[in-house]
Amino acid sequence: MRAAGPWNTHDKTQGSVVLEGRALEKRFGSTVALAGVEQAVRQGEALAVMGPSGSGKSTLLHCLAGIMKPDAGEVHLLGRRVDTMGERERSALRRTRFGFVFQFGQLLPELPAEENVALPLMLGGVPRGQAVRQARGWFAPLGLTGMEGRRPGELSGGQAQRVAIARALVTRPAVVFADEPTGALDQTTGHEVMNLLVSAIKENGAALVVVTHDRQVADWCDRVVEVRDGRIVTPAAGAAR
Amino acid sequence: MNSIRLSWRLLRGGGRKGLLGAGLTLAAVAVSSMLLVFAVTVNFAFDGRADRSAWRNPPPAAKVTGKKSPHKKDAVAVQAVHYQAVGDRMLTVVRLAALDERATPPPGLDRLPAPGQVVLSPALAEVLSGLGGAIGDLRPQPEGSVRLGDEALIHPGELVAVVGHTPDDPELLKPRKGAHGKDVPATWIKGFANEPTNDAIAYQALALIATVLIVVPLLVFGGAAARLTVARRDQRLAALRLVGATPGQVVLMTVAEAMVVAFAGAVLGVVLYGAAAPALSRIEIGGGPWFAGDLWPGPLPLLAVVLAVPLLVGVSAVAGLRRVVVSPLGVAKRETPPGMRAVRVVVFLAVVAAFPVRTAGVGVGVVAVMLGLVFLCVNLVGPWVVALIGRVTTRMARTPARLLAGRRLTDDPRSAWRTVSGVAMTGFVAGFIGLLTPGITSGEVEDPGVAMLIQDLKTGTIVVLTVSFLVAIASAGITAASSILDRRQTYALLRLAGTPLEVLDRARRAETLIPLTVMGGGSIATGAFTAMSFTGGVPSADGLIVLGVSVAAGFAGVVAAGALSRPLLRSVTTEPVPRPD
Numbered sequence: 001m002r003a004a005g006p007w008n009t010h011d012k013t014q015g016s017v018v019l020e021g022r023a024l025e026k027r028f029g030s031t032v033a034l035a036g037v038e039q040a041v042r043q044g045e046a047l048a049v050m051g052p053s054g055s056g057k058s059t060l061l062h063c064l065a066g067i068m069k070p071d072a073g074e075v076h077l078l079g080r081r082v083d084t085m086g087e088r089e090r091s092a093l094r095r096t097r098f099g100f101v102f103q104f105g106q107l108l109p110e111l112p113a114e115e116n117v118a119l120p121l122m123l124g125g126v127p128r129g130q131a132v133r134q135a136r137g138w139f140a141p142l143g144l145t146g147m148e149g150r151r152p153g154e155l156s157g158g159q160a161q162r163v164a165i166a167r168a169l170v171t172r173p174a175v176v177f178a179d180e181p182t183g184a185l186d187q188t189t190g191h192e193v194m195n196l197l198v199s200a201i202k203e204n205g206a207a208l209v210v211v212t213h214d215r216q217v218a219d220w221c222d223r224v225v226e227v228r229d230g231r232i233v234t235p236a237a238g239a240a241r
Numbered sequence: 242m243n244s245i246r247l248s249w250r251l252l253r254g255g256g257r258k259g260l261l262g263a264g265l266t267l268a269a270v271a272v273s274s275m276l277l278v279f280a281v282t283v284n285f286a287f288d289g290r291a292d293r294s295a296w297r298n299p300p301p302a303a304k305v306t307g308k309k310s311p312h313k314k315d316a317v318a319v320q321a322v323h324y325q326a327v328g329d330r331m332l333t334v335v336r337l338a339a340l341d342e343r344a345t346p347p348p349g350l351d352r353l354p355a356p357g358q359v360v361l362s363p364a365l366a367e368v369l370s371g372l373g374g375a376i377g378d379l380r381p382q383p384e385g386s387v388r389l390g391d392e393a394l395i396h397p398g399e400l401v402a403v404v405g406h407t408p409d410d411p412e413l414l415k416p417r418k419g420a421h422g423k424d425v426p427a428t429w430i431k432g433f434a435n436e437p438t439n440d441a442i443a444y445q446a447l448a449l450i451a452t453v454l455i456v457v458p459l460l461v462f463g464g465a466a467a468r469l470t471v472a473r474r475d476q477r478l479a480a481l482r483l484v485g486a487t488p489g490q491v492v493l494m495t496v497a498e499a500m501v502v503a504f505a506g507a508v509l510g511v512v513l514y515g516a517a518a519p520a521l522s523r524i525e526i527g528g529g530p531w532f533a534g535d536l537w538p539g540p541l542p543l544l545a546v547v548l549a550v551p552l553l554v555g556v557s558a559v560a561g562l563r564r565v566v567v568s569p570l571g572v573a574k575r576e577t578p579p580g581m582r583a584v585r586v587v588v589f590l591a592v593v594a595a596f597p598v599r600t601a602g603v604g605v606g607v608v609a610v611m612l613g614l615v616f617l618c619v620n621l622v623g624p625w626v627v628a629l630i631g632r633v634t635t636r637m638a639r640t641p642a643r644l645l646a647g648r649r650l651t652d653d654p655r656s657a658w659r660t661v662s663g664v665a666m667t668g669f670v671a672g673f674i675g676l677l678t679p680g681i682t683s684g685e686v687e688d689p690g691v692a693m694l695i696q697d698l699k700t701g702t703i704v705v706l707t708v709s710f711l712v713a714i715a716s717a718g719i720t721a722a723s724s725i726l727d728r729r730q731t732y733a734l735l736r737l738a739g740t741p742l743e744v745l746d747r748a749r750r751a752e753t754l755i756p757l758t759v760m761g762g763g764s765i766a767t768g769a770f771t772a773m774s775f776t777g778g779v780p781s782a783d784g785l786i787v788l789g790v791s792v793a794a795g796f797a798g799v800v801a802a803g804a805l806s807r808p809l810l811r812s813v814t815t816e817p818v819p820r821p822d
């Protein structure tokens with residue numbers, strides 16, 4: 001569970017496909033948010049999604065994560081079709097196979113940090129004591145020693161995001177989705193958090209799909225794609241790194 | 242003025258959910274205002290009845306000196322009032338002999354009746370003509386004869402006859418059954434203006450107690466409604482503070498907004514009351530329904546309600562805003578809440594302990610004030626108990642739902658209390674009334690006056706409890722909805738992360754039902770304890786039924802209120818992209 005690690009030495013071409021979106025389309029009224037997107041995510045891969053505001057990045061992420069049903073196209077997770085599942089099933093999938101980090105506000109304000117992290121485990125049926133013990137294990141590697149009992153309101157923005165990362169990873173998900181996870185942080189803190197996120201993901205063998213506006217953040221990732229008007233235009237320059 | 246315009250914009254620009262919040266406040270304030278007008282008017286109505294029946298309890302002349310020299314200097318008439326049953330209704334017969342022809346007649350009559358003249362109330366005239374015969378010496382009167390005016394009647398259906406006699410008529414002078422079944426003789430009187438009858442005073446006292454039992458929960462409910470607007474806004478207001486609005490501007494804006502909504506709600510409430518008054522006037526108390534005018538409080542009280550309600554809401558809004566105003570980060574940064582101070586419990590216990598002492602042998606006004614005080618103290622101690630329950634629940638929590646509920650109770654005991662306070666305080670009313678409910682039925686009592694009072698106590702109980710429950714359940718529903726709106730971002734993100742809706746729902750249920758059980762039980766006990774100062778302390782079977790039904794209705798109401806807000810929870814959590822607004 002150690003955080004620091006040479007994650008970018010991974011060979012990004014290796015690993016099997018964990019999650020795949022095929023010909024995804026989504027429209028809101030007359031707005032076309034996704035116009036036929038093909039996107040695969042490999043095991044242990046960190047994928048950055050970039051693009052101008054309103055181009056459909058969040059929509060893509062929500063479709064891949066089973067939050068939203070695409071109008072057309074398919075989503076497969078480890079060979080299982082996700083987009084045709086009912087809400088209950090998708091909900092269970094999100095709880096067990098996916099982790100989420102949002103810009104802010106995902107922590108329950110009334111729960112201490114450690115219980116915020118333990119909550120997904122408890123939802124999965126782990127007894128409370130064990131869940132909290134397991135949750136505490138994530139604090140030191142993420143530089144959160146001593147923050148276990150604090151409320152989200154008593155944490156700095158960066159600390160809160162690190163708690164959110166611990167919460168996303170505690171169930172050992174196959175894929176972690178992050179929508180502008182550093183959007184509410186200053187650059188230095190943002191990079192610190194991103195660094196931790198990517199390395200923690202690698203440590204745990206999960207895949208990462210991160211939406212970001214920050215070129216440098218994208219550069220931490222193995223692969224960068226750019227979305228424009230609901231289409232993936234190019235594997236952007238960062239992918240060549 | 243600028244900030245008022247700005248706040249108006251804020252209100253309109255709050256979007257669908259913002260308007261929903263304002264709409265809920267409006268509805269809450271309207272319902273409370275309507276019931277407030279009702280509670281106030283009830284007192285006027287009984288005062289009116291007391292005034293209209295006072296002439297049957299006129300002041301005796303200076304000294305009654307036997308039959309030898311009945312003509313006292315200041316006596317204007319000889320009066321005998323007696324009662325008899327006509328079917329299941331009560332007939333009041335007032336026998337009068339004028340001693341002074343120029344004496345002011347009682348209300349409802351143009352002049353004192355001449356010997357042999359019989360004046361009937363409209364309802365009695367109807368009964369007699371329906372009967373086709375006489376009741377004692379009361380015969381049907383020819384069409385177009387003088388009728389007793391409404392000013393002399395307790396209620397429109399009252400059976401009253403005024404019979405004229407000569408002063409020495411033995412029919413007048415012989416003792417007959419009075420109000421409470423005892424024989425009473427005729428009285429030499431010096432006029433018709435007097436204090437209300439004892440029965441009227443009893444009704445006035447009961448009305449006052451009922452008012453307290455209704456108004457206190459209403460105040461709490463109104464306060465909750467005011468907080469609702471503020472709660473909906475505090476995020477936005479914190480943002481305004483961050484942008485640099487001064488505390489004064491922020492307070493002014495929010496309070497203006499809350500008060501505009503409350504004013505509209507109060508006006509709507511008065512209108513609703515006007516619409517409901519005809520139905521309310523059919524409630525039978527004291528043997529009959531009401532005159533339309535009885536339930537019309539007059540312009541001044543209505544104006545007072547329409548002005549006072551927004552003012553109270555404004556004050557409550559200011560109190561709710563303190564957090565935002567103190568620091569720009571107030572709401573954005575939620576910190577470990579400071580514990581509830583135990584002073585609350587001390588005050589509560591002191592007041593409850595003082596109740597039997599303070600109310601022993603004092604006027605009904607003091608009792609009403611003390612009752613209100615105890616009632617308010619239940620509200621004072623509520624959040625403290627909720628916080629305590631929260632800590633216990635948290636410690637014992639095994640499931641995520643319980644943990645969420647426990648933490649939430651500890652985190653914001655005040656708002657958790659607001660959800661159940663209405664119903665819990667109705668528990669107080671039920672406990673109080675449950676112990677006071679007489680075990681005997683009206684049929685078992687000889688005295689028709691007492692029989693009627695018992696019947697009326699039961700009717701009054703039902704009215705007060707119904708109103709209490711309406712308020713309580715409305716407030717539970719409104720606070721449940723508003724707490725979802727307040728926490729919609731968190732709920733939405735929890736859902737995105739795969740938390741089943743049932744877990745959220747179970748947590749919501751636990752966070753209302755656990756405090757409801759404890760505080761509902763506590764306030765029933767408190768209500769029963771305060772009622773013990775007036776009765777022996779053993780509830781009657783009827784009282785237990787009242788209690789049982791109340792408990793069942795309270796739980797059912799709160800569960801239903803929570804269930805009703807479930808679609809809202811669903812809609813809030815299926816919004817694919819949670820946006821902070």
Ligand SMILES: Nc1ncnc2c1ncn2[C@@H]1O[C@H](COP(=O)(O)OP(=O)(O)OP(=O)(O)O)[C@@H](O)[C@H]1O
Binds near residue numbers: 028032059060
């Ligand atoms: N719930 C919705 N209702 C209507 N239109 C929506 C909805 N969600 C997204 N859209 C529209 O779909 C398009 C794509 O939105 P999306 O949120 O995916 O953009 P984005 O790339 O994430 O932008 P940003 O970088 O600003 O977050 C936009 O035009 C947006 O207005």
Ligand SMILES: [Mg+2]
Binds near residue numbers: 057058059179
């Ligand atoms: Mg987005």
